[in-house]
Amino acid sequence: MNKKRYFIQIAYDGSLYHGWQIQPNAITVQELLDRAMSTVLRQPVETLGCGRTDAGVHAKDFYAHFDLVDAEEKKVLNSIAGINALLPYQIAAKQIIPVHDDAHARFDATARAYQYYVHFEKDPFKLNRSWLLKDKLNVVAMNEAAALLLNYTDFSCFSKSNTQTFTNNCKVVQAIFEEIDGGLVFTIEADRFLRNMVRAIMGTLVRIGKNEISLTDFEAIIESKNRSSAGQSVAACGLYLVKVEYPYLR
CATH class of the missing domain: 3.30.70.660 (Pseudouridine synthase I, catalytic domain, C-terminal subdomain)
Structure with missing residues (x-):
């Protein structure tokens, strides 16, 4: 099994969402992003974000990390268009970046x-x-x-x-x-x-x-x-x- 870690950079208008982090009985940015990425990358994706924006807060520059198993890197890096096609217009995926296995979107931010x-x-x-x-x-x-x-x-x-x-x-x-x-x-x-x-x-x-x-x-x-x-x-x-x-x- 070959596990690889990536960062995804996104931007979003938070007006319609109950913040970044997945919550029961509320639509969040993380929930929609994970769902779109799991569909396009054809395996379960669970992101961890650089922070927790509250309901109604926006982000022009936001990072999350995630792991993939036995995925072809070229296809992963070229998956942005497919992910954006499944995301609502208020959320935009910008790029996916390969990072080292211990990279952490929240704790590594300086x-x-x-x-x-x-x-x-x-x-x-x-x-x-x-x-x-x-x-x-x-x-x-x-x-x-x-x-x-x-x-x-x-x-x-x-x-x-x-x-x-x-x-x-x-x-x-x-x-x-x-x-x-x-x-x-x-x-x-x-x-x-x-x-x-x-x-x-x-x-x-x-x-x-x-x-x-x-x-x-x-x-x-x-x-x-x-x-x-x-x-x-x-x-x-x-x-x-x-x-x-x-x-x-x-």
Whole structure:
């Protein structure tokens, strides 16, 4: 028996799905991907993703690993068109990459980046793809607060409780708001992220933008390590996973 491990790179609009990970009584991206790949590759395929995006969250760059037994590599690498033919239009397979036998889509990732989109006027073309916010925001103050994230490592205050992580430490290397046509995009990059972390950070930064809390308050929230101190999680529709990096992929 010859077992070989591969990565598959995909992108998806999460509006119609209950997140990435397979769940009972809910349609997920992983379920549809595994089903399409199993059909095309003619053997059971069980993927393991680089993370768990929640219901309604999108991904422009997402990786999962899977194993195949006694499969001809050339046919595997050329199976993208067939897989895409069976996937709904909201999910796109980009490429399949041979990797070493111990490669792990989740644990081997050295960097991840998310973007969060906000728009300020009703726009039917941004429905489920950006968060409509009618409040005026102080973007300068939000960027000053975002920059403070780079000074900390323990982000317990922005994490869902009762998660199965061994540590709430993350190394944030970029956090910045940029103004775009009719709205804002917030980009944040780190070595890892906690469950719900980006949406909780965004909810707290919006409080800065509304002048509800100060920069000193923001630092006190982080130092409290208490989720109830931070702002509410913002809507899932504006969140995109945009980059995942591995030391052996270029």
